[in-house]
Amino acid sequence: MWSPQVQHVGRHGRRVIVPDLRGYGRSTVVPGKTPLRTFAQDIGGLLDHLGVEQIVLGGLSMGGQIVMEFHRLFPDRLRGLVLADTTPQAETEEGRRVRNAMAERLLKEGMGGYADEVLAKMVAPANVRRFPAVAEHVLGMMRGTSAEGAAAALRGRAERPDYVASLSRVHVPTLVLVGDEDEFTPLGDARLMHRLIPDSTLVVVEGAAHMPNLEAPAGFNEALSTFLDSIPGKQ
Structure with missing residues (x-):
């Protein structure tokens, strides 16, 4: 899913971690119900295993909601957030x-x-x-x-819970992206997150629907690089 971004960001010397979520790709399938909390805890466990203390965490759609849940659980482990084509409401x-x-x-x-x-x-x-x-x-x-x-x-x-209140407590740089033709998580949802998160950046990717990172990778990558460059320190 993130191949264009892995190649682009990796060329600039940054470490990129792209796990398969539980039940997806080559990760273990656990039947039943997987709450967002479990996905977020899985990421925390992976970071512990890799010896990584802090990250810039990004996700799209469900992945964006996992990012919001990770922020709710582990705010001190975040240096930045990327929320793409997602929604914070319960x-x-x-x-x-x-x-x-x-x-x-x-x-x-x-x-x-x-x-x-x-x-x-x-x-x-x-x-x-x-x-x-x-x-x-x-x-x-x-x-x-x-x-x-x-x-x-x-x-x-x-x-899923409501993340509206917790987003107002985000204190790290945040990039909000959305395809201008997204029907699943429309522009209004992105604008809401932009209003809620102090000093966040909103980028609307023209001519894209729910997966702008694949539909318009050049514009998405440019916005992502600009955002990452604005975060001080080694990444």
Whole structure:
């Protein structure tokens, strides 16, 4: 998912850590329910294992909510935040119903049908046509995900807390990014986070939907590099 950013940031001599989340990629699949707290604690445990004290932590969509949960649990371990195409509000009653129903569907049907249905929201339709390799990459990630892992994450996100109050207590540099065509987490959500977080930076990536890091990597990478350059000290 983060390949363009790993290559770009790594060229500038920074250390980049890109773990597969629990239930995704090559990480262990744990059936049931995986709350955001568990994902955040996993990251904390990984940092302990690697001997890393502080990080700039970034995430997109669910990953952004994991970043917010990590900040709630471990604020002293953060030097900066990157929140891309995500939302801080607690899940609604309707949202809980939809996520839990989707979890059941994925366990019964697998990931293929879901991936096909949401592609045009993950990647802007114009970009699906212009950049078919990006569309195939996103489809491949979704189809290759364990249905049990995705279902566990959906159940956990159905119970996500409200991060509005905790974001007002962020005291590290923060970059908020969003695709201007994102339907899942629209511009209004990004503006809310920008207002809540003191001295944060908001960047709107034009011509992108829910995955601007893949749809418009040049603009995303430029904003990310500028932000990282503004954080003092070694990274």
